[in-house]
Amino acid sequence: MKNYRRELWFNVPQRFGLVNITSQIEECLRESGIREGLMLVNAMHITASVFINDDESGLHQDYKNWLEKLAPHEPTNHYFHNRTGEDNGDAHLKRQVMGREVVIAITQGKLDFGPWEQIFYGEFDGMRRKRVLVKIIGE
Amino acid sequence: MKNYRRELWFNVPQRFGLVNITSQIEECLRESGIREGLMLVNAMHITASVFINDDESGLHQDYKNWLEKLAPHEPTNHYFHNRTGEDNGDAHLKRQVMGREVVIAITQGKLDFGPWEQIFYGEFDGMRRKRVLVKIIGE
Amino acid sequence: MKNYRRELWFNVPQRFGLVNITSQIEECLRESGIREGLMLVNAMHITASVFINDDESGLHQDYKNWLEKLAPHEPTNHYFHNRTGEDNGDAHLKRQVMGREVVIAITQGKLDFGPWEQIFYGEFDGMRRKRVLVKIIGE
Numbered sequence A, B, C: 001m002k003n004y005r006r007e008l009w010f011n012v013p014q015r016f017g018l019v020n021i022t023s024q025i026e027e028c029l030r031e032s033g034i035r036e037g038l039m040l041v042n043a044m045h046i047t048a049s050v051f052i053n054d055d056e057s058g059l060h061q062d063y064k065n066w067l068e069k070l071a072p073h074e075p076t077n078h079y080f081h082n083r084t085g086e087d088n089g090d091a092h093l094k095r096q097v098m099g100r101e102v103v104i105a106i107t108q109g110k111l112d113f114g115p116w117e118q119i120f121y122g123e124f125d126g127m128r129r130k131r132v133l134v135k136i137i138g139e
Helices: A022-032 A057-070 A080-084 A089-098 B022-032 B057-070 B080-084 B089-098 C022-032 C057-070 C080-084 C089-098
Strands: A002-011 A017-020 A037-043 A048-053 A101-107 A118-123 A129-138 B002-011 B017-020 B037-043 B048-053 B101-107 B118-123 B129-138 C002-011 C017-020 C037-043 C048-053 C101-107 C118-123 C129-138
Touching: A002 A022, A002 A118, A022 A037, A022 A118, A022 A129, A037 A118, A037 B129, A037 C101, A048 A089, A048 A101, A048 A129, A048 B089, A057 A089, A057 B080, A057 B089, A080 A089, A080 C057, A089 A118, A089 B089, A089 C048, A089 C057, A089 C089, A101 B037, A101 B101, A101 B129, A101 C101, A129 C037, A129 C101, B002 B022, B002 B118, B022 B037, B022 B118, B022 B129, B037 B118, B037 C129, B048 B089, B048 B101, B048 B129, B048 C089, B057 B089, B057 C080, B057 C089, B080 B089, B089 B118, B089 C089, B101 C037, B101 C101, B101 C129, C002 C022, C002 C118, C022 C037, C022 C118, C022 C129, C037 C118, C048 C089, C048 C101, C048 C129, C057 C089, C080 C089, C089 C118
Parallel strands: none
Antiparallel strands: A002 A129, A017 A118, A037 A048, A037 A101, A037 A129, A048 A118, B002 B129, B017 B118, B037 B048, B037 B101, B037 B129, B048 B118, C002 C129, C017 C118, C037 C048, C037 C101, C037 C129, C048 C118
């Protein structure tokens, strides 16, 4: 069994942002030399997500509007968490809707994807450096 | 390390549908011959889900009503994504609530499940052929 | 390839509760002797979750309030599922928001975590004994 590990760093300049990381993940896979196995890609921070969906700007605006409706940033004093001095209570909730991680099948040295699957880093409390973990096991 | 891959195809005749795929997944596991390992089952399309819950028709109606409340199909012009000519903006959101994938432990050649766990394909934009990927690694 | 399996039992005395299980999971990892691989931790019951987020009591109150707003317990006759004699229709919905499982990278014999990641058992229909499954594969 082979294994591979790498961290990817992001610094999204706004509070909210969705970053297509598919090509960086493909680069990790090439670097690993693994042909058959499973890949885990997860946010290492608890106010961010890794998820798979469509690279379409209208949809990304829809996600932003929808998440803001489900878990509004304002009023920040609505969240008990923000009594700790944080203002990111909403981001912890948004991250649960979008998920922490994806697990991806590796087949014949490729991400085993359907036609529109793209991997995104979802930032809900940006303006600082945060990490994604890539771990692959297989052979 | 052994690995196994198979695609399952579905054509749900309505926009929304939940299909119990547990027996098909068990058949994949038997075919793989893998006794100990991890199994990934994921939707290959970004308006569908694979999830684990109860096979109870009332609950399935509850999921339908609830998802429609969280991310209504109508009015379709509410979604920026639908300006591309699509009418499935809601389905991309519903899929995030229900999830893309499940990872299942394989123990002694069986799905290592609790008493009520069943695997479902969740369709939120049906009336066409779509795929689920099954990947197993182990020995 | 090595593999490891263990069940953890919980009996949350209220309907809703979030239990930090990180130290129990670390004990499983030590017991496994696995240094590089992937770990699956999943609820074996369909009205409970395993998820990763922050161990902060204000945030946990926020999760409780938010989930109750997204999928209220009352009125129980609002859910078709409850016509079966159950009163936990809401718990099946809450579990989908918070997720069934987490997959964790194992690196150099440790949970490969960011600075604030902690693992929780999320109970949405408590007052009875329920299980979490830990499965690790690697070497």
